[in-house]
Amino acid sequence: MKRLLILTLLASAAFAGNKYSPDLNTQNWNLVDCIIQFKTPASNNDLRQLWNYGSIKKQFNVINAIRMPLPAALIPFLQNLPNIAYISPVRKMKPTLDITTQSVNANLVWPLGWTGTGVGVAVIDSGIVSRADFLNSAGTASRVVYRQSFVSGQSTTDDFGHGTHVAGIIGSSGRSSTGVTFTRTFKGMAPNVNLIDLRVLDANGAGDDSDVIDAIQTAIALKNTYNIRVINLSLGRPVFESYAQDPLCQAVEAAWKAGIVVVVAAGNSGRDGSGHRSGYGTVSSPGNDPYVITVGATNARGTANIYDDQVASYSSKGPTLLDHIVKPDIVAPGNSVVSVLASTNCTLFNQSGRTHVNVNTYQLTGYGASSDYLRLSGTSMATPVVAGAVALLLQKYPSLTPDQVKARLMKTASKAFAPMHTTAFDSITSLLFNGQSDMFTVGSGYLNIQAALNNTDLVTKPALSPLVVYDPATRTVQLVRDLSVVWGDSVVWGDSVIWGDVVFTGNLVMGRTTLWGSSVVWGDSDQDGFSVVWGDSTGLAMQITATSADDGDQ
Numbered sequence: 001m002k003r004l005l006i007l008t009l010l011a012s013a014a015f016a017g018n019k020y021s022p023d024l025n026t027q028n029w030n031l032v033d034c035i036i037q038f039k040t041p042a043s044n045n046d047l048r049q050l051w052n053y054g055s056i057k058k059q060f061n062v063i064n065a066i067r068m069p070l071p072a073a074l075i076p077f078l079q080n081l082p083n084i085a086y087i088s089p090v091r092k093m094k095p096t097l098d099i100t101t102q103s104v105n106a107n108l109v110w111p112l113g114w115t116g117t118g119v120g121v122a123v124i125d126s127g128i129v130s131r132a133d134f135l136n137s138a139g140t141a142s143r144v145v146y147r148q149s150f151v152s153g154q155s156t157t158d159d160f161g162h163g164t165h166v167a168g169i170i171g172s173s174g175r176s177s178t179g180v181t182f183t184r185t186f187k188g189m190a191p192n193v194n195l196i197d198l199r200v201l202d203a204n205g206a207g208d209d210s211d212v213i214d215a216i217q218t219a220i221a222l223k224n225t226y227n228i229r230v231i232n233l234s235l236g237r238p239v240f241e242s243y244a245q246d247p248l249c250q251a252v253e254a255a256w257k258a259g260i261v262v263v264v265a266a267g268n269s270g271r272d273g274s275g276h277r278s279g280y281g282t283v284s285s286p287g288n289d290p291y292v293i294t295v296g297a298t299n300a301r302g303t304a305n306i307y308d309d310q311v312a313s314y315s316s317k318g319p320t321l322l323d324h325i326v327k328p329d330i331v332a333p334g335n336s337v338v339s340v341l342a343s344t345n346c347t348l349f350n351q352s353g354r355t356h357v358n359v360n361t362y363q364l365t366g367y368g369a370s371s372d373y374l375r376l377s378g379t380s381m382a383t384p385v386v387a388g389a390v391a392l393l394l395q396k397y398p399s400l401t402p403d404q405v406k407a408r409l410m411k412t413a414s415k416a417f418a419p420m421h422t423t424a425f426d427s428i429t430s431l432l433f434n435g436q437s438d439m440f441t442v443g444s445g446y447l448n449i450q451a452a453l454n455n456t457d458l459v460t461k462p463a464l465s466p467l468v469v470y471d472p473a474t475r476t477v478q479l480v481r482d483l484s485v486v487w488g489d490s491v492v493w494g495d496s497v498i499w500g501d502v503v504f505t506g507n508l509v510m511g512r513t514t515l516w517g518s519s520v521v522w523g524d525s526d527q528d529g530f531s532v533v534w535g536d537s538t539g540l541a542m543q544i545t546a547t548s549a550d551d552g553d554q
Helices: 002-016 044-053 072-078 098-103 162-171 209-221 247-257 347-351 379-396 402-412 449-454 495-499 518-522 528-534
Strands: 031-038 058-060 065-071 084-089 092-095 120-125 144-149 194-199 228-233 261-265 293-299 330-333 337-340 356-358 373-376 421-426 431-436 468-471 476-480 512-517
Touching: 031 072, 031 209, 031 247, 044 065, 044 072, 058 209, 065 072, 072 084, 120 162, 120 209, 120 379, 162 194, 162 337, 162 373, 162 379, 194 209, 209 228, 209 247, 228 247, 228 379, 247 261, 261 379, 261 402, 293 379, 293 402, 330 379, 337 379, 347 373, 379 402, 379 449, 402 449, 402 495
Parallel strands: 120 194, 120 228, 144 194, 228 261, 261 293, 293 330
Antiparallel strands: 031 065, 031 084, 058 065, 337 373, 356 373, 421 431, 468 476, 476 512
């Protein structure tokens, strides 16, 4: 154990000396498309020093950074330029309602007039197709008030189908499933919200983080024009460096500080058993950032009653790699969620006949069937549930800051997860997956928008997700109590109030709260799980992935 800790510390120390990411191969002269971050805004002299090595493709203003191709072998030398903070490659990414909305009590607040009216939600995804469910209440105009594509040579049409589905969970009016001939109405969380369509993913659900940063920058610029108060990011990629160096994390922080609540999917790697870690330490970027609201997925199990719900086995678990931040922050229904279908030509519709929905009977239909709705699973589907809830909260309390929104949602989240230990069956692979409800799987609990709207507590401190540490002497995981953040010292916002008593097995020790010991969390008595979660990120895949699961829990 001691040798493992020494090796981990040496590896960390070696990495700390570099200002470029560990996934950059600098052993050749190939051009690598990079994001170069600066300590202060790049001066003409800073840019002039780089001109000999390539052409600048993009200069960002939301973060102090540029995008440009660089010869890989020169990167170790360029990091020595005094104003360069960090160099990372442009990384590829792709994405990860009636029962859903009832499970979080949205149906109870709609009659009171809380429908998201006047609030703008930016959906950074694969596009949003014009459908009847996105019309205003009079049916005369679209509530998709702005469209822009960041995918080179592509329009805002949603060829993949993911963005339209996400937008429907946020703001579908249910117009296409309303009337005497329908047995179910599929209405989004905020059925009168305005949507801002910022496309970053192509027909295969692929994109890169540079385009996502560009879209975030655009959302900030358009904030006052369209009252953009929320950004939905149902996408992500693996963690390669600390959130403090990750340009994608820096961009979401810029949006947060500009007054926009950023809601991000945790990812779908909860079934990752590599290193005997049972899916822990798999939250993706930018969901690893302590500012944003990171969302995990639950399985509503076909009912509006949350007491039979359980965390979806694919939902990624914390703590975050490298920084060890407590994530996710909250969970919401994400399994088998019905929402708007982009078209029968979109990629997702044609991938699996199991996801097509007949709105009259709510039954899955066969391959090639025509419908207005699609059924998908993943933290991609849980994230817009929370984004829509934020829109409702901001309609009622427009002066709330992002930190106040996050703190209120987390405090009022339902803590009642009946089964501590669960088993999920995947009908495709016929595999069983074991899980447990703890701080790193359910976060602060289950979204309850009715409780959040009825709460009037305000915070004056940041609501950054807290840090946990592993104590090798006691072999326990401990929550660090930070007095500079909202849940550091107050009874109202204290540990057990936010995360519930179930996650704690110990008492306060030296300013920390003991959470768990070794095999209780990681499910294995050997050291592999510890070294993966508390070590470095060596060996992670570089693909940014969409946060929709291939198949839901049964």
